[in-house]
Structures are given as structure tokens and as C-alpha cells.
Amino acid sequence: MNNYIRTTLKLLVVLPFLLLWHLNSFAQHQVTGTVIDATDKTPLAGVNIVIRGTTLGTSTDENGEYSLNAGSETDTLMVSFVGYETQAIPINGRSQIDVELVSQTFEGEELVVVGYGTQRREDVTSAVTSVSSDEFIQSSPRDAASLIQSKVPGLSITAPSGDPTEGTNISLRGTTTLAASTDPLVIIDGIPGELNTVPPEDIESIDVLKDGSAAAIYGSRGSNGVILITTKSRQTDAPTRIQYDGYVNVQTIHKAPDMLDAEGVRQWIDEYQQLQDLGYDTDWLDVITRTPVSHTHNMSFSGGSAQTNYTASLNYRNLQGLFIRSDNEQITGRFNVRHSMLEDQLTADLNVITRSQNYFTGADGGSFNAFAYRNALTRNPTDRPRDDEGNYVYRSGFEYENPLVLINEVNGENVERELRLNGTLTYDPIEQLSIQLLGSFNQWNETRGYAETFKHVSAVEGGNEGFASRGTGTNEDKLLELTGTFNETLGDHVFTLLGGYSYQEVIEEDYWMQNYNFPTDAYGFNRMQSGNALPEGEASMNSFKESFKLIGFFSRLNYTFDNKYIVMGSLRYEGNSKFGADHKWGLFPAASVGWRISEEAFMSEVDFVSSLKIRAGFGVTGIAPSDAYLSLPSLQFGDRIYNNGEWVQGVSPARNANPDLRWERKEEINLGVDFSLFDDRLSGNLDIYRRDTKDMLWDYDVPVPPNVFGSIRANVGQMRNEGIELGLQYEIVRGNEFTWITNVTGSTNQNELVTLSNELYETSNDFFYTGYTQPPIQLPTHRVEIGGAIGNFYGFKSVDVSDDGKWIVEDKDGNPVSQTNASLDDRHVLGNGIPDYNLGWNHSVRYKNFDLSVTMRGAFGHQILNYQRMFYENPTLTPENVLESAFEPVFGKTRLNTGLAYVSYYVEDGDYWKLDNATLGYTFDVTTLGFVQNARVYFSGSNLLTITGYKGMDPEVDISGLDPGNDPRDKYPTTRTFTLGVNLTF
């Protein structure tokens, strides 16, 4: 395969030289005219007018007038203006050409990006949502998903962590898998990537393929939905344009936990004597936090002609976290050049993205060390970080350390680098046919370094002199795709036929080493060989490498009759190397139909309906396991025995190999309606779906003997998700100077684990436990039951407290019993962590030069396990600090006098409604300046206001995986962000 990649790359290298191939001749022909708006007939200033195929051009003056010398009388004028449709007007010997430009917003033919192509919005027959850049949420986005938060019904996007290195948490239409990844497939300009591959500022539009019939063309990768990102680029005649977007933001903690301060400790000390009064007054959270200031700059320029054009951009982000030293710095460069020739028959597209990111690591391999935060909460506020000489105060207990030491006395840095090279060659031999060859080579690598100084607790108390760790990982992703598209219109029949082949190979490697007992801590992690632990065999190192291949053949037929009846059918035959020899290939069919009722003759009488379409689709997608080699009977060298004075490595089977391992399949039915009413003022869509996951991958128990291990990864279970999604948009005010658009998105999903058994494997129980409460409670948080939904909290149901402060819980028959006498059989379902309903409500207002957007978002009908209360709302703790509320009577009766416990008292309703974002912008009138085309400033606030009964820091918690709704005590606190930004176009 390397040869093909190499060939492709060679082609791509040759291409720039071809760009020089340029024909031009000069003659003179004067053309003048006026450009006006087609709707209100006002003159348009600054409209670009360029001769097609050249760089010759001009723009209209304040009166919309222009004058230019064309090469010949047969040239064509390209007239373009932001927000309007570009027109191509052959001169045909005329010298006076007046132009009426049509606004894109109302009349434009909206194109939707679907897998391997685009479709007219009205021809789409599956659940696809498009969001373009003017609808994006513009407020210090973390990654691409932040831009479309609450804009896509059914796509739940949350930001549960305030860590500047963390992105968003995405879930689409419920949990469909137990053992495989739940991340959606992200495609950036046709190439798989991540949500942070391109900076949010560089994105033109995002399309989300939600249902199986749309995603099935991506086969095994499409099960969790597909997010298609289109980056900004220009492919028309236009003068060079430079754009700058920049913003600065500050953050404040969303809500800090109310721990006792020094005064509070002294107040309770006589009564409880849990904390010693050490005589000082320290706000530990204050010691390790700051007011972070972050800034982001994005510069892009684009230009060229219709034949040859380019877009280049440079993005720099310097993000500070709430905690000292916590940061994330990233620089991304992107260059795209495109050239077409032979009267647009052949087009070459070259794209390079390079990204470099580095951030502080407060823990080996991680970002900020959450343990430091925990200690800032639990440390005695009458203690102090440093003594009078400025030396650290080390006062240790079980997991009880000076948080300042944990942050200051480490050196850590993670550096990630990514290089993405790709090229596309498109050949259109005849008008109807387009053949495309795409090659892509992505390389990601990471180097990690972490060291602890001689002042760190590991040296002062543990006796390790210095600790250092170094590691690196790399991921190589090669992709080659060949597609052909054939379009034909025969009277009322419109066909589009797509066929293609896709080859992807991924190689992943990682190595790391650790060492300690260094002669000095000055080396940090930069001289690993100096430590003594590695040569003495005490420190460890590790390396691994694995690879997999994914090959697919696919085709799709779109057929429209009379502009009313639409049919789509697709098929993907896909193979993955991870499966057993006889099960590598899977067939993933999809079909959908649509009926544009509004185009029927009988609807012509119904004036208020602008468009109405009903659609239905069915599609099958697959899921592959995350790990490779599961079907191979491998051996491993490892555990040693002592034999005659030597430790000899043993060799034994690595796993119960499953040669029958095959695809997990998800079948999805989707019914939907799209409508637009009252002259397009009210538009919307409604979708209902059912997703059935079959042959679900899970680790099933098997008997030992005859098996070597007690479990095997196999295809057995079934899961079902059903739900409804609604999106509505209404133009409250439509005018020239004042527009006000509001939209609402809502969704609900129901999940059921149907079975975890089949004729081959039977699960031991009809449930399994998941989630963990950590010591000292040490019980699972969730139970997944067959016939039940993912996300059920499972624990003791506290109904009362005894006079001596012990929990009274409900036993299995519903009778109250003291928790000390309760057995594990007395646990109950205490709620569910996944919201029943997600709702979003957005406003977009424009008045003269002002624009205002407001995003509100909420989730309802779910519970959250509040770990901070579970761990810190207890007055008996030693020697740790506790929440002020620990001294409040439980159930209004008496103070708690028992150890930490996982009881329903800490499982709270998680319903919330957030004023998520408000952005106010002002666009300056810059026509007089000449060199500036557009200038806008904006001020924005995020996570501004939360209405909730939840007592924790932020009800927006992680709802992914099998233990949703846990709000861990060490979670990096979320923040409120205030942003000041500017957009400039030159």
C-alpha cells in the first residue's frame, strides 16, 4: 500500500508546478455598470468584479458603480459580494452591464455536506443538520463542537471540565454500545480527524449526519454519527482578502465549594476536635488558583482566481487554566491551494495542516494534577503553605499533602505535534462524470515529560530522590480513497450515482520510561540515564505497537423524480483486520425516501407552506472493537519464576482468542419531516428514530477450565434506543435594519439494554455493576440491568437518620433499617444520570450595526451523584477539612455521626437551565476607510447563569459511558468566561 501513497504524494508534489501553467492574452475592452441589491434595489458598494480566469478586477464604489478593462469582448465577468450569490456574466460585446445581486440568505440553494459529496437541502432524505459559521456560538470555543452547542437536536454537547486541555463531551442519540468507542466520526474536508484538528475560527460549516441511513456510507465508523467539518476556503474569483479574528478572555470559577475557613474550623473545634487549630488562616483554593487570562489569534488570507486559489491561515491560542501553571498553548497552520485546468475538467487540491500543542503536566502523562485540587479543599485552613523562612510546611497524612508542593515542585510538559498532508485530484472528463482520487497522510505524535524535585513529597517523605518520566507516542493514519460520481438529468429524472473504494491503515506506537534516585533534581526529565533506579532494575519502561486496516467498497444512488419524489440507496462492503479470519467483512446497506409534498399541484393553493417534506430512512452501521488482535491466539512473555537463582520469564496465552469475533451492528429507522411555513419565517424539522444495536461486543464470562481466562470478547447482546428530536426556527422580525431569529431544539431518548445473552454465551447475572465511589466507600455507583436503561444509580436509599446520627436506609422489602445492619442486597435504584430531555433556545438579533446572540440550554429529568457532598459533608472526618454544610442537621434532625457512605442523600436532581452564552457585537461602518472591508468587535460571556436545584459546583457533568451523572470530587472546576473579540477583514 505504501507504494500507492507514495505515488499519490508524488502526484501531489508535481501539482504546484502545474499551477504555473497559465495562459493569458491581453486586449482591451471597457465595461461599466452599476451593481444593486435585487430585493431593495439599493446600490452595493465594494462588490468584487473580476474577469474570469484572470486576476484582473475592480470593485464598485459608494454608488455601486464600476468600470474595468476586460481582456476581450468574449470574457466573462464574475460578480461576487459577501452574503450574495456570485454571478457569472458573459460580456458578449456589451460595454454597459448592470447587475442585480441576489441575497444568499433567502434565495440561495443551500448545499448540505453528506458523506462523499453534497446534496441540495431539499433533496436530503435523512436526518442531517447543517450549521454554518454565521450561526456558530462565538465565545472562546474549546473545539469545533462548542460552535454548535444546542444547535443540533439530539446531539448533546457538554463541557464538564474547566481544564484548558479538555474538549467537549459529545453524545448522539443515546448510548448504543457497551464496549466500543462512543465518539462520533469527525471528517474534516473529507479526511478523518478530531474535533480540535482545525481551530474553530477556521471552520466554515459543520454538518451532522445523525441517522443510520445517512451515516451508513461510512460503514463501521458511522455508528455514533458523523460530524463533517468544512473549513474556510474560497474557490471563486476574488481579490486577496486578509482576515483577522482575535479575542481575549478572563475566567472566574463558576462556583467554589463552601469548605470551612479558618474561622469556621475554630468555631467547631471544641465540639468536634477533628482539626487541630494550627493558628494560621489560609484560603487554600486561593493559594493554587488565579484569574486566568487567555488569548487567541487567527489570521487567514485567501485569494487567487477561479482557476488557482489558495487559503492560508495561522492560529495561535494561549490558554490559561484556573489553577496556577495549568495551561494549553497551541499553534495551527493550514495551507490550501487549488488549481483547475482544461476548462475545469481537472482540479487539484493540496492541503497541509500542522499543529503543535504544549501544556503543563502536573502529573505523569496527565494535565493538571487533580490531587493538588483535592488537597486544597481538604487541607486544614488553620495551616499555612510555607513557614516564616519560606520553606514548605510538609504535614502529611493519608493522601493529605501540601497542595502548593504538589504543583510547584514538579516539572512537566506534554508536547503534541500533528502533521496532515492530503491532496485530491478531481477529473471531470464529461460534464456528468467526476472522478476523484484522495490521498492523505496524517501523523500525530506526543512527547511527554514529568519530573519531581527534591522538595516534592515523594523525596521528602517517600525517600525517592527525584522522579522523572519520559514517554512518546505516535499515530500514523494513511488513507486512500477513489470515488466516482455520475450525475444525469433526463427530463424529470435526476440521478446521482456514487461509487468508491477506501483504504485506511493506522499504526500506533508508544514508549515510556521512568527513573528515580537522581544525583540532582536539576536535570528534570531531560537526562533520564542519571537516575539509579533504572539500572538497579526498579524503575520501569514499556513499549508497544499495533496496527489495523480498514477497507471499504461503497456506492450510493440518489434519484429524484419530478423534484418531488426522492430515493436514496447506499451500500458499503467493509472489512476490518481486527476481526476473525472468516468475519472480517460486513455489509452495511441503507435506504431512504422523501416526498416533497409542497411541490405537488394540490399544495399550490396552500399559500402558507413554503416547503414540506416527509422522509423515511433505514440504515445499518457497524462498530469494531477498540483493540486489535482479539481474534488471534497470542502468547505473552511476562510473569517470572525463580529458578535456580534466576528470575525466568514465563510464556503463556495472552487471551482467550475469539476467532468468531465479528461486527457489532446498529440498525436504525428514522422518520422525519422538514417544513418551512409563512414565507420561510417558521421552519423546522422533526425526527423520530429507533436504533437497535445487535451482536453487541462485550466481555462474556466463560468457564475456566476449559478456557484459560474467565472472559472473552464476543458478539452477543442487544441494545435499543428510541427518541424524538425537534428543531424549530422562527424569524420574529425580518427587516433591513432589524432582524430577530429564534430557534429551539429539543430531544428525548430512551435506552434499553435488551439482552446480554445468546445461544453461545449466557451472562452470569442479569446485571452488572459499574462506576466506583473510591475509598473509603468503595462501592460501585451504577448498575446496568438487562431490560433497564444505562445510567441507573444503585446504592442505599437513605430515608432517615437515627438520633445518634446514623443513616436509616430502606431494606430490600422497603422497611427502614439502620445502615450498619443493611446488607448489599438492600440497595435500590436511586435515579438515572442521563437526562430525559435536552432543550436549547437560541436568539440571534441584528439591529443596524449591532448583533446579539443568546444561547440557553438545559437538561431535565436526571440525577447527579454529588461526590463533594458525599466526601466532604461529614463532620466526623479526620484530619480533613469539610464543607460548611457538614454541620447542618441531616433531614433537619441531627448531625451525621457515621463514616462516609454512598446513600441517596447525595444523589440529587440534576435538572438545569443555563444562560450559556450571550454575545453582543458591533460592526463598524468602514466603507470610508477603503482598506478595511469589515470590522466588528464583540463582547461575550459564557456559562453566565445557571438555574438549578443541584448543590454541587456545576450540574453540567459527564454523561458519557456506563456511569453517567457522576460528579467526581476532583473534577477540574468549570468557569464563567468573559471574552472580548474582534473580527477584521482587509
Place this chain on the structure above:
Amino acid sequence: MKYLKRLLTVSLFAVGLLLSSCTDLSETPYSEVTAENYSPTAEDIVSLVAPVYTPLRFGVMGFHTWLSAQHESADVIVTPVRPNGWFDGGRFNRMHRHTWTATDGTPNSVYNMCFDGINAANRVLLQIDTGEIPIEDGREELIAELKVARAFYYAILLDSHGNVPIVTDFSITEPPQQSSRSEVYDFVVSELNANIPQLSETADQSTYGRFNKWAGKMVLAEVYLNAEVYKGTPAYQEAIQETQDIIDSGAYQLEDNYRDNFVRENQNSSEIILSVPYDEVNGQGNMFHQSTIRPTQQAVLGLETQPWGGASSQPQFVDSYNEEDTRLEDTWFTGPHYIDVGSNEPENFVKDVPRIEPPGTEFYHGYPIWKYEVYDGIPVHSDVDFPFYRYAETLMIQAEALLRTGSADEAADLVTQVRMRAFEDPADAQVTGSELQQGSSIVFGWWEEDGTITNPDPGNDIEFGRMLDELGWEFAAEGHRRTDLIRFGVFTTKTWLNHQPNGDGKILFPIPDGALNTNPNLTQNPGY
């Protein structure tokens, strides 16, 4: 145009290639070895045999493993809830109260450890049988060693779970049939008798950590000693015979210093007959010290990482010691100890353990286990080897068998021999035949939070109770106690600390839930 033509030619060429191949989906493993790529030679035999022994290393001194199952269910050691946890979903409480179930990880780990070892032994035996492992020299001895190791795992199962399937052929892929405890006893006895003669008689580094003839005979002797429990028919004479063979061999002798059996370099002990070797680096798995030394003692004892400190002694057992017996302080961490370097706040370890359930106890309640050396700079994984069988046990098995067959005075001589090093004054070490025939000096009964005993139940009604006490003092924290309590009829009849009898069914652990649910041929042990 020339460029273009070339370009198109190359594209078409590429397309042609794509369609003709590139559907190959075979996997390329890098950091693992596939079975087909590995053909062992005679030099690999130790590597191939290793998986037969490694389950012991993980299954003996690890957390929630065999040692824990033997201790936590008995009256010497307890792990109460501590300020840093140790509730662990209630598993220690259930072990103490005999309310464990078929899903409890601790007893299940014993079952799993044994079948891991049995599976590995069967796999290697099959590989030898089919010639996959090329071995000529020492073939018979290796086969005998594997069969003795397999019988050893079955001897543990015979004691812990009783009614288990007997599997001897790795090539059978059907779930096996269950055998009764009596059948398992017969299998173990016949396998050991048939294979011990082929084993090496060497007792030195070359057989350390593996089965030689004497280790094989210790397994057999212990099975015979418990024959009445396992099979219903005593076999004390056989136990005397097997231990006498070991004594006569002269291969082992008692160490002068008791603690030399438990120090970092205990591989040099001349007393250890079967060892489970551990190493800080190469043979990790002994985290016993981490589970008993308290977090507050890290700096003062020089532990590399903070220990978690949970397990401790039980007060009623501690009270039974003769105060002259040096094994009390050799086994337990008693009295005041400084908790931090430079600190003047001592932590005074007391024997009292007020309660076992939440909110639990303080770190100083109960004596931490001090038997296995906590040497300076000890990391999470200790170097100390686990002495599975010591020569002291050879003598004590014979003593008990003699005692039970009417030779109390001869038994007393052997017990005195073992006691001698534990007392400064030899007169204190002396024990007589009539003393051995007395009851136990432990006062059983429910332990209250204030340190009193409700309904005290002195153990003087226990037949040969003194012998039980002797075993307790000598072998505390060595994994004997559950088996000994059962043999002396105490396990399901007496009350200690927060434990009350919970039925005779608890003599056997339940067949693990996972095994029952995956193998329809298995039925649960009675009482579960």
C-alpha cells in the same frame, strides 16, 4: 498538456492497482507473539513451566487472595474499616462474619488461582505429550513435578471449595463434570503417591521455589492430617510416616532465630521446604506490608510509598500469648511507635479493635502484622518470600498426629523442640503431653466496643485446644488458621470479636458464581 497526460496515465495506473489488490486484511502483530510464530526449544522449558507456578505468587500474598481467605475468616487477623477505607464493599466484614457469598472475590480468588495453575499444568503436560515441547533429559521428572504441582492446587481446593471438577486433559473443550470432595481427596492422594518418588531429593537453590520430593511429602502430610475433615476417615499414621521421611532426610532444620524465616533474605533459611519467592522487581506481588503498616508510619519505617494500613491482630487471640513468648513481638507491631520523623507524637498501638464496620476504627487499633520484615526502603512490592511449608510445620504435623493417636508425650517433645527458640528460659519452652491434651487458652465470645466480652466462652472445651494454640502462636499470619480451626471443630462453633457462628456450611467456600453460571455441570456447595 504533456503533464496532464502523464498525470492521467499515472492515475489510471493507480486505479488499476487498487482494483486488483488491497483487500488484504491480515493482522500484523508487533508487540505480541502469535502461537504459530513460536516454536519452543529445550532451553525454553523453564519459561513454559513458569505459568504453573506464577498463579501462586499472585494468589498467595496479594490482596484478597488465599492468605486473606485463610485469615479474615478466622480468629487471629481482622481488617476493620479504617479512616482511609478498608470497607471495600463490605468484603472484609463478610469474611469475618462468615456471610460471604458466591460473588465474593476473596474466596473466589482461591478457586481461580488453583484452576489457573491446574490449567497451566495440563497445558504443559499436553505440550510434552504431543512433542510440542522437545524434552528428552529429565522428561519423567518434569512430568512428575507438573503432576505434583497440579495435585498441590487440588489439595488447596480440597480444603477451600471441596467439590470441584477434576480436569487432567487440556485438549477437552467441554465444560468439566464436578467431583465430590471425597473423590478429590482420592485423586490428590493417588497423584501425590504416584509422582513423589520421581521428584528430586535435592534441597538447595536448584529446587527452591519448586517441588522437590520433600515439598511433595509436605502436601501429602497436610492432606493426611486433615483426612478426617476431607474424607471422613483419619490418616494420622500416614501423616506421621510422610513427616518422618522428611525428618529422616536431614534436608531441613529449624532456624535458631524464628524471624530468619521471614526476613528479606529468607531464601537462605534452612527451614523453608516450599517457598513462594518474591522480589521487589522481578517477582512482584507481595504487598502484605502495605496492607497492614499504617500510613502514618511511612517515614519512620522508611517505606518507599505510603502504606495503606488495614489488617491487624484480634484482641482475644493476642490475650492468649504467654507473656514470655518472643513470638508475640516477632509477629505483631505492639505498643508506642513514633508516627513521623522528628515528631514527638507517638502512636500507641493497642490490641483493642472496637468494631469492624463503618465508621470503623482508628489506625492504632489492633497490632499491625510485623512478622514479614519491613526493611528500610521497602517498596510496594517486598523481597520477602512466603514460606508455604516450614520444617517447623513438619514437626507440628507429626506432633498433632501423634497427639491424636495417643502419643501425647512424644508429641510434646516435638512441640517443645519448636518452642525452644521462642523463650529465653528453656523451662518456659517446655510443654508436656498432658498440657497438650488440655483445651485452648483463648477466651471466645462477642467483643464489645468498650473492650469487654459478652458471654465469655473460654476455649477449654476444645479437644487438644492447647495444640491449636501452639499452631496459632507459631504460624500466625502464615495462612493456616482457617484450616486449623476447622480441624479442631472451632470454625463454625465459636464466637470471636464481631463474628458469630453462621452454620456448618461455611466450612467450604461456595463454588464461584461465575463458574456456576458458565458451567452447567456444577452445583453449589450445600449451605449457599
